[in-house]
Amino acid sequence: MLINHPLLGPRDASEFTYLGDANLLNRPDWQGENAVEAFHDYLYLRDNPAGLHRELWFHEQGDRSWLVVTRNTLTHEILGVEMARDVARNNKRFEGDAQ
Amino acid sequence: MRYSGFRVIKEALTGHKGWTPHWRDVAPKSNYDVVIIGGGGHGLATAYYLAKEFGGKRIAVLEKGWVGGGNVGRNTTIVRSNYMLDGNEPFYEFSMKLWEGLEQELNYNAMVSQRGILNLYHTDGQRDAFRRRGNAMILNGSDAELLDADGVRSMYPFLNFDNARFPIKGGLLHRRGGTVRHDAEAWGYARGADSHGVDIIQNCEVTGFRIENGKVLGVETTRGYIGAGKVASSVAGSSSRVMGLAGMRLPIESHVLQAFVSEGLKPTIRGVITYGAGHFYCSQSDKGGLVFGGDIDGYNSYAQRGNLPVVEDVVESGVSLIPALGRVRLLRSWGGIMDMSMDGSPFIDKTPIDGLYFNGGWCYGGFKATPAAGWCLAHLLATDRPHETATAYRLDRFRTGRMIDEKGMGAQPNLH
Ligand SMILES: Cc1cc2nc3c(=O)[nH]c(=O)nc-3n(C[C@H](O)[C@H](O)[C@H](O)COP(=O)(O)OP(=O)(O)OC[C@H]3O[C@@H](n4cnc5c(N)ncnc54)[C@H](O)[C@@H]3O)c2cc1C
Numbered sequence: 001m002l003i004n005h006p007l008l009g010p011r012d013a014s015e016f017t018y019l020g021d022a023n024l025l026n027r028p029d030w031q032g033e034n035a036v037e038a039f040h041d042y043l044y045l046r047d048n049p050a051g052l053h054r055e056l057w058f059h060e061q062g063d064r065s066w067l068v069v070t071r072n073t074l075t076h077e078i079l080g081v082e083m084a085r086d087v088a089r090n091n092k093r094f095e096g097d098a099q
Numbered sequence: 100m101r102y103s104g105f106r107v108i109k110e111a112l113t114g115h116k117g118w119t120p121h122w123r124d125v126a127p128k129s130n131y132d133v134v135i136i137g138g139g140g141h142g143l144a145t146a147y148y149l150a151k152e153f154g155g156k157r158i159a160v161l162e163k164g165w166v167g168g169g170n171v172g173r174n175t176t177i178v179r180s181n182y183m184l185d186g187n188e189p190f191y192e193f194s195m196k197l198w199e200g201l202e203q204e205l206n207y208n209a210m211v212s213q214r215g216i217l218n219l220y221h222t223d224g225q226r227d228a229f230r231r232r233g234n235a236m237i238l239n240g241s242d243a244e245l246l247d248a249d250g251v252r253s254m255y256p257f258l259n260f261d262n263a264r265f266p267i268k269g270g271l272l273h274r275r276g277g278t279v280r281h282d283a284e285a286w287g288y289a290r291g292a293d294s295h296g297v298d299i300i301q302n303c304e305v306t307g308f309r310i311e312n313g314k315v316l317g318v319e320t321t322r323g324y325i326g327a328g329k330v331a332s333s334v335a336g337s338s339s340r341v342m343g344l345a346g347m348r349l350p351i352e353s354h355v356l357q358a359f360v361s362e363g364l365k366p367t368i369r370g371v372i373t374y375g376a377g378h379f380y381c382s383q384s385d386k387g388g389l390v391f392g393g394d395i396d397g398y399n400s401y402a403q404r405g406n407l408p409v410v411e412d413v414v415e416s417g418v419s420l421i422p423a424l425g426r427v428r429l430l431r432s433w434g435g436i437m438d439m440s441m442d443g444s445p446f447i448d449k450t451p452i453d454g455l456y457f458n459g460g461w462c463y464g465g466f467k468a469t470p471a472a473g474w475c476l477a478h479l480l481a482t483d484r485p486h487e488t489a490t491a492y493r494l495d496r497f498r499t500g501r502m503i504d505e506k507g508m509g510a511q512p513n514l515h
Contacts, residue, residue, distance in 0.1 A: 001406060012408075014408040018397050018513060019511075020352065020511070020512070020513075021352075021399075043441075044350040044441050044497040044510055045350055046349070046351065046352050047339070048340075048399065050340055050353075050401040053399050071398075073353070073399045074401050076400065
């Protein structure tokens with residue numbers, strides 16, 4: 001698999017390590033009312049779809065940036081690559097404190 | 100029909116006209132007491148024990164493809180009882196005891212071969228960890244012997260003992276472990292279940308559940324609606340997809356694991372060898388091919404095929420352990436979809452939906468578990484209580500903090 005790194009261009013997937021579902025960017029609020037339940041679901045439960053999956057890859061043998069890769073788990077086709085930083089900034093939770 | 104040597108001779112003399120199909124080809128009925136989703140080893144074993152040991156009646160196994168087409172026909176056939184943790188080892192020992200009597204039980208040649216499994220160690224720390232695991236195994240009624248380098252050398256003189264980085268210092272030998280002809284095991288259970296009245300329905304994919312007031316009433320399938328008193332899902336790599344149809348999210352990711360077989364060789368490797376310094380394991384099939392594998396590819400996948408970097412990694416590990424492997428030609432490779440759980444251990448449990456049961460999360464080690472998983476799920480279906488060896492396999496164990504993490508990797512499925 002080739003991952004088209006937004007800064008470095010196409011790189012072999014073996015330069016990366018894989019973490020999992022990009023939802024891991026959305027850490028629950030530890031002060032929230034259902035924090036225990038929310039952290040259980042966040043840490044342990046997965047959608048695990050057959051089809052499009054947004055997932056976190058770390059460019060360990062490269063520039064050490066985190067990427068969000070959109071990939072089809074049925075065919076391994078990669079449909080999009082973004083900097084995880086940008087994705088996290090765009091996520092609602094971070095809107096207020098982006099500065 | 101009972102199989103025997105006498106029968107083979109008789110059929111040979113009469114033109115092989117007397118053989119009958121292993122199981123009936125039946126159309127689904129409108130209603131069953133128990134519907135089991137998935138005609139892999141686990142689903143079929145469940146049906147068999149439920150009918151035979153627990154007096155279950157009106158049981159169906161629904162398989163979307165054909166019997167033996169899933170992981171049960173794709174694995175590297177290793178069976179062993181060499182786990183360490185309390186939640187696991189009594190279960191795997193139970194499974195090993197069932198394997199030991201399986202062929203007589205099923206009147207079927209599953210080629211159960213207790214040829215021994217040798218886990219190699221390469222450092223003093225690893226030796227100590229193996230010693231501890233061996234003791235845990237013995238405490239649970241299994242067998243383990245710690246060998247030093249000479250002990251290993253007398254069994255497998257061709258290994259790379261003096262590797263500068265990872266010299267072989269010895270191994271943990273589990274003599275009762277070995278291999279089983281994987282698809283014969285599926286066919287044997289299918290035949291046994293059928294003879295106890297179980298309907299095995301192939302080409303029948305479950306596409307939805309009918310659930311009312313928190314209770315499951317039946318399943319929608321590509322061959323129509325089928326009502327059921329109880330439904331059990333045993334679909335390995337498809338677990339999240341199927342349980343998703345019932346609105347459940349699971350502590351599971353699906354990953355692809357590859358396996359490889361070489362050209363046929365004369366008898367070379369008499370047991371199973373695993374490398375302690377890389378992920379590589381190898382045995383030799385009765386046809387002569389070396390059967391080997393290593394790590395999962397490491398990213399979510401439902402593709403049933405992997406990529407080249409892992410092929411390279413497995414082969415490199417293999418050649419560094421067995422240099423002679425460099426002269427052997429690779430014949431085939433393939434992949435299967437693993438239901439990797441968050442702690443590397445499985446689930447056999449009720450779900451929050453009344454009448455719906457779940458068996459899954461077997462990772463890359465569910466083949467050896469087949470007899471016990473079938474028995475324990477049947478026990479749960481029949482009595483609504485977990486079997487004594489499967490009490491730890493609960494779906495809520497991450498909530499209660501009772502993980503069973505043999506490798507100590509945490510909630511990272513691709514590292515288990
Ligand atoms: C390459 C490889 C090597 C392995 N090596 C080993 C090993 O050496 N030792 C070991 O112990 N384990 C090993 N395993 C793991 C082992 O094969 C599995 O854990 C085990 O086979 C899973 O149980 P099963 O046999 O019931 O699964 P399967 O045979 O996969 O059965 C599940 C069935 O469910 C069916 N299904 C799915 N969705 C639906 C639906 N919606 N409706 C109806 N049916 C459905 C599928 O078609 C499939 O036939 C290996 C696996 C692989 C892929």
